[in-house]
Amino acid sequence: MSVDLSHVRNIGISAHIDSGKTTLTERILFYTDRIHAIHDVRGKDGVGAKMDSMELERERGITIQSAATYCNWKGNDINIIDTPGHVDFTVEVERALRVLDGAVLILCSVGGVQSQSITVNRQMDRYNVPRISFINKCDRTGANPERVTGQLQEKLGLNAHMMQLPIGLENDLEGVIDLVTMKAIYFDGENGETIREEEIPADLLDKAEEKREELLDAVSMFSEELMEVMLEEQEIDPQLVKDAVRAGTLALDFSPVFIGSAYKNKAVQPLLDAVEYYLPCPTDVENIGLDLDNDEEEFPVTNDAADPLIMLAFKLEDGRYGQLTYVRTYQGTLKKGDSVINVRTGKKVKVGRLVRMHSDEMKDIDSCGAGDIVALFGVDCASGDTFTDGKITCSMSSMYIPEPVISLAVLPKDNKAQINMSKALNRFTKEDPTFKTFVDHETSETIISGMGELHLEVYIERMKREYDAEVEVGAPQVAYRETISQRAEFNYTHKKQTGGSGQFGRVSGYMEPCEDEDYEFIDKIVGGSIPREFISSCDKGFTKSMAKGTLCGSPVTGVRCVINDGAFHAVDSSDVAFQLAAVGAFKEGYAKAKPTIMEPIMKVAVEGPSEFQGSVMGSINQRRGMIIGTTEEGSYTVVEAEVPLSEMFGYSTTLRSLTQGKAEFTMEFASFKAVPKSVSEELVKKYQEEKNK
């Protein structure tokens, strides 16, 4: 591993599902001599692409877990995180983006910018990730990289410009013209490994010159030197252009666009050059840590190998080699055998083995330094934990983790499955913060919850395949919430005298809606009407009540409980008595505070041919959806809407049949909103029936 960080690139490959990113990664590994044969994504040859290491991923042809791999291109160490393309696995994408310095956005030259690309782009914006684009599949019928570049500008708002022009398109794709060096590049040999540079074909020269002018105009903004040379009409040094493109890309003001066909082995090597030229090295980006000794004050990490160690665990895997923890080192050096401290738990652990991962294969290494992405063995931690060498107490900034919106019950088929299921769930919850599990004490069922139907489906499949845990699955349930709509007073006395010492406690005050927090407890007791030692009992009682509302048994959120009066008995008052008094007070106030049921609302984007716009809108309308609007572009229309999650089950099948399979949709959680009266009545009725069973 080079010590010089300017030759390190930590990049993500992010894109729309089926835009060919796993194939592209496979080619990158081939050209960088990491693998010696090329395999198909869908595994026609029975091997499958290298990055799709999970059996399920190979079968479905999609990447579910982001596998990390490493390669070296012309002396540059490139760590690649392959990221999932389905929105249900968005947390994987977000975690990857958190530890990456730059990204390659892959687009299909036929499909162009689709709804998933918009989501991924938004995520990249959130983490300030400089990006370059690769318009793949230029060998496909209908390929139009110029149109896709236009979409990058219009739909994603990127200052995107083509760095290359195709030589031929569709079946006739022969190579590309580099608009910086003004050379035609061809890819010869069985796997396109031999690069041949020629003069630009005469019939493409005018267009190439025109496009180069456009490119130079756009990038001259980022280099005064280049602008001067252009104004003086001197010959332009290609390095000057590259420097300007790099400056614009790092500042997130410019996004260079490359084209090619990974499947046909065309123009992957120039993309690797571009990763080196235009994407940042670890020292080009500022990463922020939180100083825990100083009230979580933000500080920039140094990237210096001599400074105290800071590492972030961003991914856990339980594979054939035991538990594997992927870490990104932000500063300092870690050697095999060193001890590190998990900042969250305070536990000291010894790093027995340090490896560099290449999908599911690995290579032992002795040390890693700032900017590196490596994997550790035998380190017990959760995803998102920070490790240090103990000389510094800090945490890397926390990641945005969305709340689960869907849940379902899983029932193991036998005792063996029960044991295996527990192991699997323990592992999954550590690996994926959006996947949660708990036991419903009333039904004794194990409930799993996550970000969408597919998200949970994949974990159930993994339970079966990796842990041999056969489970029966219940119908998906929406994660409802309850809240209050108005302020209400309470004054409740808990009194019990059944022989022996009694119980007494009176709690008085009010509850009111609280928008900023899920729950807030305020103590306004004066004059000791409730003794200090019982104040926390009141808090406990309210907290307990928040766990289950009275309307449909869902958790209560957005409530501020204020106590301002009460009474106690010198002998009969106790912690339990005041907890029960608070539970009674909550119940009393809650009934008067106009409680409502809230449901998760999803932001849904359906994209398809305009001829189906009416049917798509109709289908959303039938699902209690509120159509926000439509965007019509050429023959395609995107319909954006907000739809309750409970109405979205099975929508992919409906959409397929409505549009002859030509439309697709993405959805992500938007907000919680009150359910309509009829739905609320139905939910209350159902809950009461279940309770009375």
Next chain:
Amino acid sequence: MGKEDLVSNNPLRALGLEKEEGAGSRRVGLVMARAGLGKTAILVQIAMDSMLRDNKVLHVAIGEDLEKTRTWYTDILALMDQEKKVENFQEVVGEIMKNRMIMTFKENSFDTAKLGERMEDLAQQGIFKADCLVIDGFDFTAKDSAAALGGLKIFMETSDLKMIWFSALSHRDDDRVSANGVPAPCHEVDEAFDTVLLISPEDNGMKLKTLKCSDACSVDAGKALILDPATMLIKKA
């Protein structure tokens, strides 16, 4: 301030927009300004006023994306809440947003026939039957703009629209005006409009001049309304 107060205290009452909403009465309005002065902000406030009065508004944005158009509404609503302290703000927002739909088109893919088709389809399916149409970015310099405008007026009758509001871009270096003072490029079609508003920067402020208005207007032309340059909200002078 409640929803009703938001309607009754709206400075737009000076234009008498509510007075002509009886059966069969229609109004075609136009907001003109040079680039960047706030045409969209005015259209959004006219649309919002209509939504608050329980009318369904279809906002057509030509050459603008959906998210940006949506953000205009969110921002204007937040500013209104900041200034007027709206009671149960989120509830009001939830209620009036059901009265709005946005359609965006690329400049080269918009045509009035296509818009009519889409609107008819929405109405027939019972999804959205617009009462008011707002068209932001209509190209009045196009050769067939007069014919398209005529087509829209016929469509207004057949689909029972109460109002259509347009925005148009004027240019400093084009001094052509109609007899009513309507600047180019709308000077030749000013007969098509019942109300024409012009945003005019004057004395460190922005006046909302009423170049043309129906009898329902009670505004003293050129004096009564201004556009707050800090918030883009319409105010009484």
